[in-house]
Amino acid sequence: MTQKRKIRIIDTTLRDGSHSVSHQYSSDQITKITEALAKAKIDTIEVTHGDGLGGSSIQYGFGKLTDQEAFQAATKVLGESKLAVLLIPGIGIKEDLEMAYHEGARVARIATHVTEADISAQHIGLAKKIGMEVVGFLMLSHMAPASKLLEQAKLMESYGADIVYVVDSAGAMVPDDTKRKVSLLKSNLHSTIGYHAHNNLGLAIGNTLAAIEEGADVVDGCLAGMGAGAGNAPTEVLVAVLDKLGYETGVDLYAIMDAAEDVVRPLMQRPQVIDKSSLSLGYAGVYSSFLLHTVRAAQKYGLDPRDILIELGKRKVVGGQEDMIVDVAQEIRRKS
């Protein structure tokens, strides 16, 4: 019998999923979710403010906890799982990463816009130096052609990234695009390739499978499909599908289903569905974290959130530019 291919799953319920609760996880909730993930033998658990270390702000929403408090709530029940953190240069700084390492984080995911990898050199360098595993995270990968993505992925690899991710932050990619980009990276990099999906077009699981078929060995999910916009690939669904297809994830299927159903679903503040706003994110190619901020601005200014999102898409705003939501909302209102 041939050996099953191993796929590593990074669960980000406590980072990307944090957008779904506007970064208001309590210490108790973090402990319970981490405990359930560790029990299901998830390889790596990401815990950070949705916008990464230092993300707690007016721009992105203040977290209920500091990043440090969140780590402390997680590490006491981490078991065999590894703790990952996200850092977006320009938002988080090197001191934040040092603090995260001190608190037990061993995987650093350093994220930049798909064309701006060269601002990650400092942070990837530091993470490697202090002995962390490093993931280079190329956000909004749908916005650049495959050749540009490869050039930027090579930069991250040259700074020391062990894994380079194609990140569909807007949930705007389709399986063909996913395949083209993942296979180009796979055949030209020494690093392991990863894939991070959003479900705005209903393609989170499909794109993740397409990525795996082209050689991605690490993929992301969130319990119960939490995550910015319409959410990430639901971890429990991913585990079930991969198991059915004969991949080895090392995750206990019943335990991960229980984690989604019994631990996460009761604390969800809104149904994690593809409503017209999150569908518009995928359609217009806008950063998924904009969803709840846009819904709030649309309410405040009496606008249709779709109009704001489509206009943001036209202007090619990138991750982190949440201030553009109110800016554009004001302009639309003035014109109407």
Place this chain on the structure above:
Amino acid sequence: MLPIRVGILGTGNIGTDLLVKILNKSTLLEVGMFAGIDPESEGILRAKQMGVPTSADGINAILADSSIKLVFDATSAGAHNIHAPLLKEAGKIAIDLTPAALGPYVVPAVDMNLSTMEEPNINMVTCGGQSTIPMIYAVSRVAEVAYSETVTTIPSKSAGPGTRANIDEFTDTTAKAAKVIGGAKRSKSIIILNPADPPILNRHTIYTTLEQEPDQEAIIASIEDMVNTVRQYVPGYRLKHPPMFDEKRVTIMVEVEGAGDFLPKYAGNLDIMTSAALAAAESIARKMLTMGVTK
């Protein structure tokens, strides 16, 4: 009155834009030396065509010329750490456009006459600082600011290798100066690069959280007054919307269109640095002239 002679260190975009600005706009300053380390650099060749004395021997030609009183350093933080003591020893005032920040931070709009300035070395903070700190100060001079948060978005094309390699220093210096010069008790700074083509204009969102309920009229008047002050040296600096109030929070959005002297107009982030440095240099020059420092 004779103009004050200045040196420019660094022949890249910033140095060249400064050169063009001084030649075209300044009656108080005269460029005595445009110095870099590469004799073949575009900047040096351009300066030669303009008839400006050049040197590819780094700081040495500037140090050797005692008529040069003021020196703009548009190199790098590492190089400025070496230049600073040499310039001081030679009795020249350094205007530091790098993130080295050895001397006090200067934002001209907050102190147009540099009344407190007797320092041999001043630092121009960052482009984010030059654009956002006047707004924080405009609020803090009429209301107590508990917290300021600035979000600077710059077009990718105008983010040079220096900014990219030192993005942490950018956020850190901007946030520190928001407290020291802006008057906020706590501060945070965020920077975002946007690669859209055609390039977006450089823009900034300035959030302040106040200790008390805001006196909206006083704050709006102070902001508008400050915008006019900045416009004296950066005509393309403007509010995108009227200031927004939400309980104790004030949100201000500005965009900065460059003058297009040497750098393209979208590079307002670079224009405000060179314009601020020029404004600071002219204030110092005025003082020198009144004190009778000449050739």
